[in-house]
Amino acid sequence: MNKANIFLTAALIIAAIGCGGCRGSGGTMTMTTAAERVNIILKGSGTATVDWGDGSQPETVELVDNNQTTFTREFSDATSRTITITGRQITSLYCQNIKLTSLDVSRNRALAELNCSENQLAELDISRNTALVRLVCENNQLNALDVSRNYALQTLICCNNLLTSLNVRRNAILDLLHCKDNFLTSLDVSQNAMLRMLSVAGNQFTADELNALFATLGNNSPLVIDISGNPGSATCDPSIAQAMGWEVSNYTGAASPYRPQSGKVYSFEGYVGNSAVDLSIHVPANDAYLFGNYYYTRYQTKIRLDGVNERDVTKSDEYIDGRHNGTFTGTIFSDAQELIKFEGTWTNAEDTRQTDFKLSLVSTETFEISDVQQFREQVANSVYIQTAEELMRLYYTEEVSEEGNQTVTVEDVDLGDGYHQVTLIHEGLLDDSMYAQKIVIFARKTEQSWEVFEIWKNWKCRAGRGHQYWGTELCR
Numbered sequence: 001m002n003k004a005n006i007f008l009t010a011a012l013i014i015a016a017i018g019c020g021g022c023r024g025s026g027g028t029m030t031m032t033t034a035a036e037r038v039n040i041i042l043k044g045s046g047t048a049t050v051d052w053g054d055g056s057q058p059e060t061v062e063l064v065d066n067n068q069t070t071f072t073r074e075f076s077d078a079t080s081r082t083i084t085i086t087g088r089q090i091t092s093l094y095c096q097n098i099k100l101t102s103l104d105v106s107r108n109r110a111l112a113e114l115n116c117s118e119n120q121l122a123e124l125d126i127s128r129n130t131a132l133v134r135l136v137c138e139n140n141q142l143n144a145l146d147v148s149r150n151y152a153l154q155t156l157i158c159c160n161n162l163l164t165s166l167n168v169r170r171n172a173i174l175d176l177l178h179c180k181d182n183f184l185t186s187l188d189v190s191q192n193a194m195l196r197m198l199s200v201a202g203n204q205f206t207a208d209e210l211n212a213l214f215a216t217l218g219n220n221s222p223l224v225i226d227i228s229g230n231p232g233s234a235t236c237d238p239s240i241a242q243a244m245g246w247e248v249s250n251y252t253g254a255a256s257p258y259r260p261q262s263g264k265v266y267s268f269e270g271y272v273g274n275s276a277v278d279l280s281i282h283v284p285a286n287d288a289y290l291f292g293n294y295y296y297t298r299y300q301t302k303i304r305l306d307g308v309n310e311r312d313v314t315k316s317d318e319y320i321d322g323r324h325n326g327t328f329t330g331t332i333f334s335d336a337q338e339l340i341k342f343e344g345t346w347t348n349a350e351d352t353r354q355t356d357f358k359l360s361l362v363s364t365e366t367f368e369i370s371d372v373q374q375f376r377e378q379v380a381n382s383v384y385i386q387t388a389e390e391l392m393r394l395y396y397t398e399e400v401s402e403e404g405n406q407t408v409t410v411e412d413v414d415l416g417d418g419y420h421q422v423t424l425i426h427e428g429l430l431d432d433s434m435y436a437q438k439i440v441i442f443a444r445k446t447e448q449s450w451e452v453f454e455i456w457k458n459w460k461c462r463a464g465r466g467h468q469y470w471g472t473e474l475c476r
Helices: 002-017 209-216 371-381 388-395
Strands: 031-033 037-044 046-051 061-062 069-074 081-086 090-094 100-104 113-114 135-136 155-157 176-178 198-199 224-226 245-247 265-271 275-282 288-296 301-309 313-322 322-337 337-350 354-366 368-370 409-414 420-428 435-446 450-461
Touching: 037 046, 037 061, 037 081, 037 275, 176 388, 198 388, 275 354, 288 313, 301 322, 301 409, 371 388, 371 450, 388 409, 388 420, 388 435, 388 450
Parallel strands: 090 113, 113 135, 135 155, 155 176, 176 198, 198 224, 224 245
Antiparallel strands: 031 081, 031 100, 037 069, 037 090, 046 061, 046 081, 265 275, 265 354, 275 288, 288 301, 301 313, 313 322, 322 337, 337 354, 368 450, 409 420, 420 435, 435 450
8 A cells, every 4th residue: 555545544544533632642752772873763743852861962853744854873882771752743753673672652642653673672552542554563572462442553564573362353444464473373354344465474373263364354455365384374275265355375485586567566664784764666567677766764865766677686776866876686585476575785886885685575556557658749749847746737637626525636756867756646536436546657857848757557446346455456
C-alpha cells in the first residue's frame, strides 16, 4: 500500500474514532539507550525538541509538512542514558538499531508511524497510540504485543520476537501482517477483511492450527500467506486457503534469485551499513532496466536511482545533483511467491569504499503502463510547461464535479538533475465500480519543455466491487 494512502486512511479512521487528545497530550516520548551513536528521525509539524540526557543543550527544530528531520548524536561512551523527545504534533518516529532497552510513546497521541526495530525492547505499550497506522518492531525481545486499541493500524511487522500469542481481531483495516519467527501457535484473521499479505513463517503452528488459520482468511484482496518453517507446514491442507484465492508459500529450500517484474514498484527498508534507508525500485516496460529512489538521512532528500535488471544481479547507480555518487549491486531473493530481501554491496563512485546493505521487502504495488507517444507529441506542441503539476494537469483532464465527495491531489517528488516523479490521486470518482485512480508520470524537465519517460496507472474499487488496494484488476 502506498505510504501516502496509509496516512490518508489513517486520517479517516481517526476522524471516525475521535482524537480529541492528540494536540493536548503533551507529545513527550522517552527512550533509554547505551549506544555510542544515535540516529533518530521525526516527521510531523510544529516544534520538536530532543534532550539527549547527557547534560548538553537540547536540540529544537521546526518540523515542516511531514518531511523527515534527522537528529544525530555521538556520545563519548556507552553509558545508559534517557533521551526525551517533545513535540505535540510528531506523527512519525524512527529509532531503529540504537540499542534501546525501553521506549515510552504513550503520551504522543498523534503518533501514526513507529519503527523501533533492531533493538533490545522487552515490552512496548502502544495502547494509547490510537492514531498508529504503521508499526515495525521486529528483531526485539517482546513477549507480548497488545494492538487491541490501534484501530487505524494497517501495517504490523513484529517478526523475530518472543511472542506466544497475537490478537488482531480489532484491527479491521490491517493490510500487511508479518509475524514470522516467533512462538505463535494460533492466529485468527477473520476480522481483517483487507489483509493481503501475511507471514507466519517460523512459528509453532501444527497442521490443525494452520488449517484453522486458513479458514479465517478473507477473499477481498488476496495475495500471499507464508507458512514455511512451522511444525505443520508439510501436512496441513493449503487448499483451504487456495479456495479463497490465496497463494500459499511453503518454501523449504534456500532462497533463489528473483528478477523484478515490469510495471511493479518494490518498496524495501533496511540498512546500508548502520544507516537506515527506505528504497523503492520501479521496473519500466523494458524490464531490462529499472529506476527508483531512496531516502538517505544524511542528505535529507530522495536520491535518484538508475540501473539494470538481471535475474541474478540488480545493479543501480545513485545520482545526487546529477553527479554519480555510488552503486548498489546485489540480488533480490525470493522464497517461492514472497520476496524476502535485497542484499549486496554499495560502492562509492571512486570505487574506494564498500558497504554491505540488507533490505527487507515492505510492499509491492502493481501498475498498468500506458503508451506515452501521443502525450509526448502533445507536450511538444504545447506552450512552455513550467511545473510538474502543470504537466500532470495537461495529461489528466478529468473534471472534478461538485457532486459527491471528490478530491484530487498532486505530489511532485524532485529527484534532482531535472528528474521528477509526479503522482495524481483522484478519489470519489463518479463511477459505480471504481472509487479512486492513481496516475504517475516519470519525466525530466529540460530547458524548453519536458521529456516524458513513462506513465503508470492503477486504481481502487468501491466496497463490494473488487480490490480495496491500489491494483490493476478490473472492478466489478
